[in-house]
Amino acid sequence: MGAIGGEELSKWEKMQGVTSGCEEKILVLVRLRPLSEKEISGNESADWECINDTTVFYRNTLREGSTFPSAYTFDRVFRGDCATKQVYEEGAREIALSVVGGINSSIFAYGQTSSGKTYTMVGITEYAVADIFDYIQMHEERAFVLKFSAIEIYNEIVRDLLSTDNTPLRLRDDPEKGPVLEKLTEETLQDWGHLKELLSFCEAQRQVGETYLNEKSSRSHQIIRLTMESSAKEFLGKGNSTTLSASVNFVDLAGSERASQVSSAGVRLKEGCHINRSLLTLSTVIRKLSKGKHGHINYRDSKLTRILQPCLGGNARTAVVCTLSPARSHVEQTRNTLLFACCAKEVTTKAQVNVVMSDKALVKQLQKELARLEGELKTPATANCDYVALLRKKDQQIEKMDKEIRELTKQRDLAESRIEDLLRTVGKEQISKEEEEIWEDDSSVSESSSICGPNTRIREFNNPHYNGGDSGSYRDEEDLDEYCKEVRCVELEESSRDNSEYLDPSVNDNGDSDLTVSEGENVSDHGISTRLNEDNRDEHVMSGNMSNHRNLNLTRSWSCSRYRMTGSPETGEMERTPANGFEKGLPGRPDGLWRKFNPLNYDGSKSFSRHDSQSSIESQSVDDEHRGNSMGISGDEDITSIHTFVAGMKEMVKLEYEKQFVDGQDQETERKPMKFDRNVKDVGIDPMLEAPGTPFDWSLQFKRQQKEIIELWQSCYVPLTHRTYFFLLFRGEQTDSIYMEVELRRLCFLKETFFDENQSDRNSQPITLTKSVKALRREREMLVKLMQKRFSEEERKRIFKEWGIGLNSKRRRMQLANRLWSNTDMNHVMQSAAVVARLVRFSEQGRALKEMFGLSFTPQLTRLTRRRNSWKSTRASLP
Numbered sequence: 001m002g003a004i005g006g007e008e009l010s011k012w013e014k015m016q017g018v019t020s021g022c023e024e025k026i027l028v029l030v031r032l033r034p035l036s037e038k039e040i041s042g043n044e045s046a047d048w049e050c051i052n053d054t055t056v057f058y059r060n061t062l063r064e065g066s067t068f069p070s071a072y073t074f075d076r077v078f079r080g081d082c083a084t085k086q087v088y089e090e091g092a093r094e095i096a097l098s099v100v101g102g103i104n105s106s107i108f109a110y111g112q113t114s115s116g117k118t119y120t121m122v123g124i125t126e127y128a129v130a131d132i133f134d135y136i137q138m139h140e141e142r143a144f145v146l147k148f149s150a151i152e153i154y155n156e157i158v159r160d161l162l163s164t165d166n167t168p169l170r171l172r173d174d175p176e177k178g179p180v181l182e183k184l185t186e187e188t189l190q191d192w193g194h195l196k197e198l199l200s201f202c203e204a205q206r207q208v209g210e211t212y213l214n215e216k217s218s219r220s221h222q223i224i225r226l227t228m229e230s231s232a233k234e235f236l237g238k239g240n241s242t243t244l245s246a247s248v249n250f251v252d253l254a255g256s257e258r259a260s261q262v263s264s265a266g267v268r269l270k271e272g273c274h275i276n277r278s279l280l281t282l283s284t285v286i287r288k289l290s291k292g293k294h295g296h297i298n299y300r301d302s303k304l305t306r307i308l309q310p311c312l313g314g315n316a317r318t319a320v321v322c323t324l325s326p327a328r329s330h331v332e333q334t335r336n337t338l339l340f341a342c343c344a345k346e347v348t349t350k351a352q353v354n355v356v357m358s359d360k361a362l363v364k365q366l367q368k369e370l371a372r373l374e375g376e377l378k379t380p381a382t383a384n385c386d387y388v389a390l391l392r393k394k395d396q397q398i399e400k401m402d403k404e405i406r407e408l409t410k411q412r413d414l415a416e417s418r419i420e421d422l423l424r425t426v427g428k429e430q431i432s433k434e435e436e437e438i439w440e441d442d443s444s445v446s447e448s449s450s451i452c453g454p455n456t457r458i459r460e461f462n463n464p465h466y467n468g469g470d471s472g473s474y475r476d477e478e479d480l481d482e483y484c485k486e487v488r489c490v491e492l493e494e495s496s497r498d499n500s501e502y503l504d505p506s507v508n509d510n511g512d513s514d515l516t517v518s519e520g521e522n523v524s525d526h527g528i529s530t531r532l533n534e535d536n537r538d539e540h541v542m543s544g545n546m547s548n549h550r551n552l553n554l555t556r557s558w559s560c561s562r563y564r565m566t567g568s569p570e571t572g573e574m575e576r577t578p579a580n581g582f583e584k585g586l587p588g589r590p591d592g593l594w595r596k597f598n599p600l601n602y603d604g605s606k607s608f609s610r611h612d613s614q615s616s617i618e619s620q621s622v623d624d625e626h627r628g629n630s631m632g633i634s635g636d637e638d639i640t641s642i643h644t645f646v647a648g649m650k651e652m653v654k655l656e657y658e659k660q661f662v663d664g665q666d667q668e669t670e671r672k673p674m675k676f677d678r679n680v681k682d683v684g685i686d687p688m689l690e691a692p693g694t695p696f697d698w699s700l701q702f703k704r705q706q707k708e709i710i711e712l713w714q715s716c717y718v719p720l721t722h723r724t725y726f727f728l729l730f731r732g733e734q735t736d737s738i739y740m741e742v743e744l745r746r747l748c749f750l751k752e753t754f755f756d757e758n759q760s761d762r763n764s765q766p767i768t769l770t771k772s773v774k775a776l777r778r779e780r781e782m783l784v785k786l787m788q789k790r791f792s793e794e795e796r797k798r799i800f801k802e803w804g805i806g807l808n809s810k811r812r813r814m815q816l817a818n819r820l821w822s823n824t825d826m827n828h829v830m831q832s833a834a835v836v837a838r839l840v841r842f843s844e845q846g847r848a849l850k851e852m853f854g855l856s857f858t859p860q861l862t863r864l865t866r867r868r869n870s871w872k873s874t875r876a877s878l879p
């Protein structure tokens with residue numbers, strides 16, 4: 001055991017200080033042993049020699065075909081006659097004694113079997129421990145603790161060499177300490193004797209076996225670990241000491257071997273496999289580490305590399321002593337060892353001093369650091385003032401940004417709201433278009449067999465949930481129900497509105513109507529009798545509308561018609577008066593109100609004076625000739641409903657009453673020919689005066705007009721619903737005459753509009769035959785759907801039979817719908833009306849419709865109750 005002089009130790013300590021925390025390469029030493037007696041007796045030649053302290057040379061250069069280099073250079077090479085002490089002192093000592101300065105270290109012995117690994121490591125271990133003991137003795141100011149532990153890895157099993165228990169040790173990874181062997185025995189070294197005792201024990205415990213090459217061949221990897229802790233004695237027990245803690249590993253690897261060379265078998269062969277495999281892993285790790293610490297390093301492929309991981313490129317100083325046999329027979333194994341050594345010398349580690357602070361020392365240090373930081377914060381330095389100003393500025397910026405955020409949020413919400421509105425609008429339009437396309441594309445209905453469209457505009461103008469969509473869009477059964485409900489609803493509204501309208505119209509002193517339309521409120525006649533023309537005026541387009549409002553460009557709406565303009569005409573003072581019912585308003589109307597009409601001065605040649613009813617009628621008839629264009633009647637919007645008819649009717653009746661009240665006398669009616677070969681008397685414009693004396697004439701006239709109306713309905717493609725309502729409501733009573741006349745007049749007008757060849761551009765005409773045909777087609781489709789809903793299966797079968805529709809034929813309901821109102825034969829008409837009435841539930845409303853429409857407005861003094869039996873029977877035949 002070599003003693004370490006004080007001078008030498010100081011040199012090491014300086015060196016440790018320089019190297020601590022810095023990267024350094026593994027120290028590679030090569031030791032060439034002499035030929036063993038066996039090799040000598042076997043006439044082995046020594047092909048390897050150390051030509052200097054760092055180079056080993058292969059001198060059998062005559063060997064042909066060799067591609068290996070002849071000289072290998074390392075940190076230090078030792079000839080066969082070198083003692084282990086020299087190997088230690090000139091090579092391993094520096095690494096081994098790093099532990100005294102708190103730096104981990106490891107010394108490996110790597111080489112083929114019988115190359116002298118154990119021989120070398122036993123010596124190095126003892127020299128190192130001896131030096132450590134000397135170091136301890138030389139540093140009495142410090143307190144040292146030296147712990148000894150030893151393990152072996154045998155067939156990939158880790159065993160505690162200080163324990164007689166062969167229980168394998170568990171290996172786990174500690175985040176701070178790295179790989180840790182659980183329950184590993186650690187003996188605190190007392191003295192040299194104690195060390196020798198332990199080493200002997202380990203040697204006895206280690207797996208050793210006889211092989212062909214080595215009588216005492218190590219069959220396991222052995223690691224002897226010395227852990228050294230040191231603290232300055234002056235701080236011990238005061239809680240503020242710091243401790244240096246480090247370990248040094250003495251690793252005696254099992255020797256790589258060739259089975260053929262060692263002639264091993266059985267247990268030895270198995271041992272050799274494990275040995276070679278683990279050494280191969282070690283070689284791989286070293287080779288990868290030699291190329292840099294990039295990528296995955298397979299430490300975990302063997303217990304050996306896992307345990308030695310900190311020593312291989314980690315926090316440790318490492319020395320590898322590669323032992324060689326010079327014998328020619330081992331040349332390949334020797335070259336392999338040299339290749340390993342070459343790789344190892346490229347591997348770098350980064351060792352640093354391991355200082356363990358006591359808890360108290362750690363707390364004290366942290367408190368000191370905290371006090372320093374608090375002092376900096378409390379110091380009213382100039383810099384702090386700057387911070388205050390900076391903080392204030394930042395606060396202002398934050399406040400400003402908050403404002404901007406709030407404003408932007410508002411704008412965003414507003415924009416989102418607008419987008420939603422827009423999307424809703426676009427969505428509705430899209431739905432409308434799609435629905436229209438569906439209707440247009442549906443070829444299931446024979447257009448040629450269609451007659452007219454449903455009262456579709458009712459939906460459009462009265463359903464608050466249906467704003468601007470295609471009126472013909474009844475998408476499902478619910479819609480069909482809604483359709484029927486709306487009919488009734490609208491009819492109720494119609495009744496009240498008609499009455500109010502009749503009472504309310506007034507004109508100002510200039511002869512112009514004060515009934516200004518509220519734009520967009522074209523609800524007056526459910527889109528049939530009114531429409532919004534290009535001038536945004538609500539116009540009555542009822543063909544039977546005899547009101548000379550047209551000539552006056554009088555505009556009106558329901559909103560304004562609900563207010564009656566009263567008060568002094570001179571002052572123009574107006575008073576809003578709630579609308580009254582038609583019945584009580586017309587006969588007993590205050591003179592003051594009716595005098596409002598006196599100043600009316602109708603337009604030139606086309607107008608008439610209230611004092612000249614004859615001329616007025618004539619003019620009106622002439623006006624009607626032009627109304628097709630001026631009124632902008634739409635086929636869809638015009639004759640589609642009984643409501644339309646009623647509205648126009650009331651206008652006409654109102655004027656007649658007006659004339660009578662204003663003139664105060666019967667006007668002599670000069671029967672001038674009208675456009676439609678009618679005059680006032682012909683159309684029964686004042687039936688209350690005529691009818692009493694001519695009941696029989698009226699009966700004949702009604703029959704004639706009824707036939708004429710039915711034919712016009714057919715040729716003008718009037719909606720079936722309208723036809724049904726009209727047909728069933730007006731059955732020949734004397735009071736019906738006025739309605740019959742109005743219907744005739746507007747149908748004649750419509751027909752003329754449809755078939756006027758002079759219309760240069762039919763597409764520009766709002767009223768076209770095509771539109772009416774399409775509308776009628778939609779109405780028939782609607783009736784088809786209602787058939788499914790209104791009629792039971794049995795009823796449908798019965799009706800199909802009655803109508804000559806084969807029960808096995810396809811699309812029976814469509815066939816029936818196409819046949820309804822398809823000709824003008826009276827029996828056919830009655831049957832058609834009966835079916836349609838069922839479908840639209842006319843029978844449930846019955847005559848109440850007529851009352852609701854205000855159709856019983858005829859003055860009580862002249863009510864004829866004569867009825868035609870045929871019309872009675874029609875209603876009675878309703879299913």
Ligand SMILES: Nc1ncnc2c1ncn2[C@@H]1O[C@H](COP(=O)(O)OP(=O)(O)OP(=O)(O)O)[C@@H](O)[C@H]1O
Pocket residue numbers: 032033034036080111112113114115116117118119120214216217218219253254255256323
């Ligand atoms: N440098 C040396 N000088 C003299 N004898 C040596 C030297 N090295 C080794 N020997 C001898 O060689 C034999 C084998 O040595 P050793 O057991 O140390 O080899 P090994 O590499 O450990 O073998 P194994 O791997 O099989 O355990 C021993 O008898 C040993 O005394």
